Amino acid sequence: MLLLQIESIADALNSSEWVFPIAECFHIAAFAWSIGLIAAVDYKLLGFGIQHSKPSEVLHDTAPWTLLGLAVVLLSGPLLFLSDTRMYLHNPSFVFKMYALAAAILFNYTIHRKVAQSDSSSQAVRTVVAVVSLALWISVVFGGLFIAFA
Amino acid sequence: MLLSFAQWIQFTTMFTALRGSANVYPIVLSLHMIGIAFFGGMILMTDLRLLGLALRNRSIADVVNQFRVPKRWGLLLTATCGILLAGSKAEEYYYNAFFRTKLILFAVVIVTELVFYRSVYANPEVLDRTPSVPVNAKLAAAISMLLWTSIACCGRGIGYIEPPLDKIHAQIHLRQDCALRAWRGPYSLKGQDHQDVASTN
Numbered sequence: 001m002l003l004l005q006i007e008s009i010a011d012a013l014n015s016s017e018w019v020f021p022i023a024e025c026f027h028i029a030a031f032a033w034s035i036g037l038i039a040a041v042d043y044k045l046l047g048f049g050i051q052h053s054k055p056s057e058v059l060h061d062t063a064p065w066t067l068l069g070l071a072v073v074l075l076s077g078p079l080l081f082l083s084d085t086r087m088y089l090h091n092p093s094f095v096f097k098m099y100a101l102a103a104a105i106l107f108n109y110t111i112h113r114k115v116a117q118s119d120s121s122s123q124a125v126r127t128v129v130a131v132v133s134l135a136l137w138i139s140v141v142f143g144g145l146f147i148a149f150a
Numbered sequence: 151m152l153l154s155f156a157q158w159i160q161f162t163t164m165f166t167a168l169r170g171s172a173n174v175y176p177i178v179l180s181l182h183m184i185g186i187a188f189f190g191g192m193i194l195m196t197d198l199r200l201l202g203l204a205l206r207n208r209s210i211a212d213v214v215n216q217f218r219v220p221k222r223w224g225l226l227l228t229a230t231c232g233i234l235l236a237g238s239k240a241e242e243y244y245y246n247a248f249f250r251t252k253l254i255l256f257a258v259v260i261v262t263e264l265v266f267y268r269s270v271y272a273n274p275e276v277l278d279r280t281p282s283v284p285v286n287a288k289l290a291a292a293i294s295m296l297l298w299t300s301i302a303c304c305g306r307g308i309g310y311i312e313p314p315l316d317k318i319h320a321q322i323h324l325r326q327d328c329a330l331r332a333w334r335g336p337y338s339l340k341g342q343d344h345q346d347v348a349s350t351n
Contacts, residue, residue: 021306021307021310024306025302025303025306028183028186028302028303028306029190029299029302029303031187032186032187032189032190032191032194032302033190033191033194034191035184035187035188035191036187036188036189036190036191036192036194036195036224037191037192037195038191039187039188039191039192039220040191040192040195040216040217040220043220048219052212052215052216053208053212053216058216061204061205061208062195065195065198065204069191137187138184141180141183141184141187142177142180142184144183145176145179145180145183146176146180148176149172149175149176
């Protein structure tokens with residue numbers, strides 16, 4: 001029954017040749033936005049590029065827009081997925097991407113957020129957190145792109 | 151002339167190797183996307199500040215200057231990878247309407263940067279002294295957002311155009327598997343029905 005429903009969603013998505021590319025454009029623009037803003041916080045934590053502000057300020061400035069970007073990513077992504085669920089589920093890059101994404105989001109809203117909010121954390125902690133954050137999000141992008149090359 | 155340049159450059163040793171490589175090509179493509187994220191996120195933030203839509207409690211100078219250096223690194227990464235990607239498929243891209251549009255949009259970006267650089271980006275401190283953001287700064291930001299979003303979408307569009315195989319001299323590895331769908335777009339574009347997609351799985 002669920003399978004039938006997914007099939008009919010896929011048919012609807014595939015009925016127009018424009019739905020997939022447009023959803024993809026939203027997906028790309030929004031991931032660039034949200035990951036770019038998370039990277040801005042990471043740059044600050046690493047201590048280069050962004051002057052005249054504390055990590056907590058950069059986080060505070062960017063957080064609502066990061067969330068908006070992530071919301072668009074998480075709305076357009078499932079549309080792409082539903083257009084061909086079987087292909088994606090059998091695609092190792094896609095599976096990797098989903099794990100990396102879950103880890104990246106979890107990390108971003110727990111440890112990353114906590115360290116960025118505290119202006120007193122040591123540079124060693126900041127560096128490690130920024131490097132892990134960048135590595136996680138870069139993994140997500142790599143996973144996404146390799147879906148087409150798996 | 152442009153076509154013969156495209157043919158020459160794609161057959162240089164480096165680009166031939168890149169085109170034929172199973173792993174390096176997608177890695178360069180991934181790095182191109184990561185550069186877009188680092189560059190695009192910050193350019194959008196700068197533009198939103200100029201438009202007065204975000205970070206209004208921070209001065210324009212702060213926002214513009216803050217993102218300037220990371221933005222340039224992002225642009226450098228994106229452009230380097232972009233040139234590598236374009237060079238390795240130069241002849242195919244020569245015929246690609248989205249690629250051509252993208253190049254034209256880059257030319258427009260350069261022109262608008264030249265037009266607005268002195269009045270907006272070079273001295274953002276001046277913009278903070280006026281009670282509201284000057285119209286030309288808002289215009290620059292709106293044009294920037296529109297252009298960069300269009301460039302990103304054109305970039306994605308490149309992959310949706312089938313190369314004119316009869317005109318292309320480089321060997322193109324046509325993929326038969328379903329994963330290609332994510333790269334070239336839905337199979338329905340090519341007139342196949344859903345059954346074909348399912349059976350190749």
